[in-house]
Amino acid sequence: MDDYSIESMRDTNADAQETSDYNLQKPNIYNKYLPFYKSIKRHASDLFEEIRENLSRTIQLGELRPGFAVWSNELKRFISLYGFYFTKDDHLKLINFYLSILSITDLSYPDVEICFDTLFDLMRKTSMITRDDLIIDWRLLYRWAQLIHDLHNKTSALVALPNCRMDAIGIIYREFRSERKVRPFWFFIPHETYRLTEQDTIDFVNCIKEYAFISIFNKDHNKEAAEACQYLSMLLPELIVPSLVEQLFSSLDNMTEPHRFTSIIICLTRVARQIVRQTPSYSEGQIYVLPLLMSVLPGIDLNDFQKITVTLEFLDTILKLITCIIREKISDFLSGSFLSPKVRKLVAGLIRALVKGNPIETLKYFLPKTCESIENIMDHADSSGLLIDHKGDIELNWYLILFAEFLRARGDTLLIYKQMIMSIFHRCIYLIHKDSYEAVASAAKHLLKSLSHVYPMEYQLTVENFDEPFVNFLPIRAWGQAADFDNLQIQFHIPNENEIDFACEFVETFLYLELRLLNEKCLKMSNNERLRSLTFIHHIAIGCFRMVPHVDSEKLPNL
Incomplete structure (x- = not known):
């Protein structure tokens, strides 16, 4: 094995130069928009140093198991969280390190798989390394490929080289895109006479589209057909949409082939962005938005779970890409629909989007009505025996689920409804029907997270002000547009004093009440009552976990 890579892994920071964002390979671009970015950078640097030292130590001590697998997994996790948060020099040394591991003749196949998987992650960003930076001896890779091929029927050879195969249409789409957008890649640049032209693009799309359209209704390949239509619509939406x-x-x-509706909706969901966005070459897709939204509503069929699933997914995708106000329709739908458990989760996702997108107006319009409905039902709880009814009330369960979803709103927007929220918890905390107390427990968790956690306040990725008059800005022009991350001005919710006070009051009111109840009457309680209490305590603990200070203690020696 090559000793150079191990030594270089060990003393890379000998010069003790401070790492800046400019000499890093490709950090995760989203991290810089997070609060406390300086501490994130510091933690990333410390973690990478720890990973590097431990990888080197496993080889120096000759103990591949379990250290090599553990710290290789940590490296993959590091790249997932922080991106390529290291210099080119470190990047090349990592690649050479794993190549040197492959030079071990009796290396176990699980370790071979780790090496190839990690090398694939390290080398998939081809724009970061030039030909002059890295030369790999092909014989090393060929030897392992031959061994794996020869042992393909044996259990010990259940390892594969990185699977770089992609669908042909996806590859060609990327080829078109790379030629349209100039990038500093070191790939071979063909002569102009051999480059793809606009007419080549048109001919290619026309050649493939009919086969893709036919395959949409093939139950075995409809997902692949939808993906193909997505790539084709990115090239020429006017020929696909x-x-x-x-x-x-x-x-x-x-009426004779109802599955065609489901299949085509799956495909339209994949091309939703091309439908709603305006581009210099195609903007006519926007005229289909309203007809599509209205025409798919019959797909909300409670007797067909697959149909309602794909329909709600399509609506969710479209509504995330456009701006609209549909509060009245949603209010009528929510007040008259007590849906099955499977469908409730899908509808709750739509409500969640409204709460995150415009919490002030959503709460103002929906929360008082929902709380009033719960109060009206609970007014008859004593006479109807609802508090001790194990069967529950389907209408009450639905409103409690809505109540829990509305409490996902931003913490400061919930403060003005404090009295209303506390009243609902006081009245519903002792419901023993499983669906009911789980909804109440979820509401408690969402409330505490909203009040005490740090999270983005704005989920809009465009910088335009949608409240401006249409003369200054027409919202339809921003439909489906990609975000410019360099111009984002993300604001985060940082809990204020009033929110923390509300969270503490909630915990002191309900958590200690449940703990006293368990302490004094645990043996006298039924199993359902005990489970209700424990479920509520568990969800409160999850919700306020961020408020609990870290336990400071001395590290145990010799671990």
């Missing part, structure tokens, strides 16, 4: 929309409208009247 109108045909797909027309097929949807024709499927609505087809």
Whole structure:
């Protein structure tokens, strides 16, 4: 094994130069928008140093098991969280380190798999390393490929080289995209006469699209067909979007083949961005938005779970890409729909999007009505025996689920509803029906997280002000547009004193009440009552976990 890579892994920071963002390979671009970014950078540097030292130590001590697998997994996790938060020099040394491990002749196949998987992660960003930076002896890789191929029927050879295969359409799409966008890659640049032209793009899309359209209704390959349509619509949306929309409208009247509606909705979900966005070459897709939203509503069929799933997913995708106000319709739908447990989760996702997108207006419009409905039902709880009814009330369960979702709103927006919220908890905390007390417990968890956690206040990725008059800005022009991360001005919710006081009051009111109840009457309680109490305590603990200070203690020696 090459000793150079191990030594270089060990003393990379000998010069003790401070690492800045400019000489790092490719850090995770999202991390710089997080609060406490300086502490994140410091933690990333310390963690990478720890990973590097331990990888080197496992080889120096000759103990591949379990250290090599553990710290290789930590490296993969590090790249996932922080990106390539290291210099090019460190990047190359990591690659050479894993190549040197592959030079061990009796290396176990699990370790071979770790090496190839890690090398794939380290080398997949080809723009960061030039030909002059790295030369790999192909014989090393060929030897392992041959061994794996020869032992393909044996259990010990259940390891594969990195699977770099992609669908042909995806590859070609990236080829078109790379030629349209100049990047400092070191790939071979073909002569202009051999480069793809606009006519080549048109011919390619026309050649493939009919096969993709036919495959949409093939149950075995409809997902692949939807992906193909997505890539084709990125190239030339004007040749794909109108045909797909027309097929949807024709499927609505087809009573003999109802599965066609489900298949085409799956495909339209994949091309949603191309439908709603304006581009210099195509903007006509926006005229289909309202007809599509109205035409898919019959897909909310409680008798067909697959149909309602794909329909709600389509609506969720479209509504995330556009701006609209549909409060009245949603209010009527929520007040008259006590849905099955499976469908409730899907509808709750739509409510969650409203709460995150515009918490002030959403709470103002929905929360008082929901709380009033719960209060009206609970007013008859004593006479109907609801508090001790194990069967529960389907209407009450639905409103409690809505109540829990509304408490996901930003903490400061919940303060003005404090009295209303506390009243609901006081009245519903002792419900022993499983669905009811789980909804109440979830509401407690969401409330405490909203009040005490740090999270983004704005989920809008565009910088335009949608409240401006239409003369200054037309919101339709921002539909489906990609975000410019360099111009984002993300603001985070940092709990203020009033929110912390509310959270503490909630915990002191309900947590200690439940603990006293368990301490004094645990043996007298039924199993359902005991489970209700423990569930509520568990969710409160999860919600206020961030408020609990770290336990300071001395490290145990010789571990």
